[in-house]
Amino acid sequence: MCKKKYSGFLKKRAVRAYNSSHDGSYGSSHNSSHDSSYESSYNSSYDSSYNRPCDSSYNSSYNSSYNKPYDSSYDSSYNKPYDSSYNRPYDSSYNRPYDSSYDSSYNKPYDSSYDSSYNKPYDSSYDSSYNKPYDSSYDSSYNKPYDSSYDSSYNKPYDSSYDSSYNKPYDSSYDSSYNKPHDSSYDSSYNRPYDSSYDSSYDSSYNRPYDSSYDSSYDSSYNKPYDSSYNSSYDTCVSGCLVDVYQPMVRHN
Numbered sequence: 001m002c003k004k005k006y007s008g009f010l011k012k013r014a015v016r017a018y019n020s021s022h023d024g025s026y027g028s029s030h031n032s033s034h035d036s037s038y039e040s041s042y043n044s045s046y047d048s049s050y051n052r053p054c055d056s057s058y059n060s061s062y063n064s065s066y067n068k069p070y071d072s073s074y075d076s077s078y079n080k081p082y083d084s085s086y087n088r089p090y091d092s093s094y095n096r097p098y099d100s101s102y103d104s105s106y107n108k109p110y111d112s113s114y115d116s117s118y119n120k121p122y123d124s125s126y127d128s129s130y131n132k133p134y135d136s137s138y139d140s141s142y143n144k145p146y147d148s149s150y151d152s153s154y155n156k157p158y159d160s161s162y163d164s165s166y167n168k169p170y171d172s173s174y175d176s177s178y179n180k181p182h183d184s185s186y187d188s189s190y191n192r193p194y195d196s197s198y199d200s201s202y203d204s205s206y207n208r209p210y211d212s213s214y215d216s217s218y219d220s221s222y223n224k225p226y227d228s229s230y231n232s233s234y235d236t237c238v239s240g241c242l243v244d245v246y247q248p249m250v251r252h253n
């Protein structure tokens with residue numbers, strides 16, 4: 001024989017009784033005893049950033065960079081011991097002890113007798129650029145003997161009769177640009193005969209005579225005489241005519 005099942009009325013009463021004894025009272029007691037009090041005690045003892053135990057002996061927080069204990073004796077950048085006997089924490093480049101006797105660039109012993117660029121002995125008799133013996137009789141550019149009779153650019157004998165650009169004999173009759181004979185009748189740009197009937201220079205583009213009846217320059221595009229009836233850049237008559245002639249043909253096509 002099958003066991004007798006609950007009737008509908010009794011089944012409903014049983015469910016309601018279960019819900020009232022478990023959902024309401026059990027849920028609220030669960031929430032009150034676990035959620036709010038547990039969470040508040042949890043938060044107060046944990047570091048909210050990492051949810052790890054907080055201890056007052058650690059300055060109430062972890063070092064947020066590495067999550068390691070933080071103490072005033074630690075350098076927060078590298079978490080290595082920090083000592084007040086150093087002027088700076090660690091040399092941030094190499095993480096080595098820093099002391100005024102160290103050069104922070106190379107972390108090698110530094111002394112005023114050292115050149116910080118090369119860390120080689122430095123003395124006023126040395127040229128800091130080459131660290132070779134330096135003396136007023138040396139030219140610091142080449143470290144070769146220097147004397148007022150030398151031209152510092154080429155370290156060749158220099159004399160007022162020499163042109164410092166080419167180290168060739170210089171005389172007032174020479175043009176210092178080309179070292180060719182210079183005379184007021186020469187144009188220093190091209191070393192060609194110059195005459196006052198010409199402008200102070202040739203047309204620098206083509207080296208042709210210049211006359212006041214022409215504009216101050218040739219039409220550099222075409223090398224044709226310039227006249228006020230022409231456009232200095234283009235022969236406007238020619239270019240204009242070409243445009244006028246060709247445009248209608250294009251339209252007809």
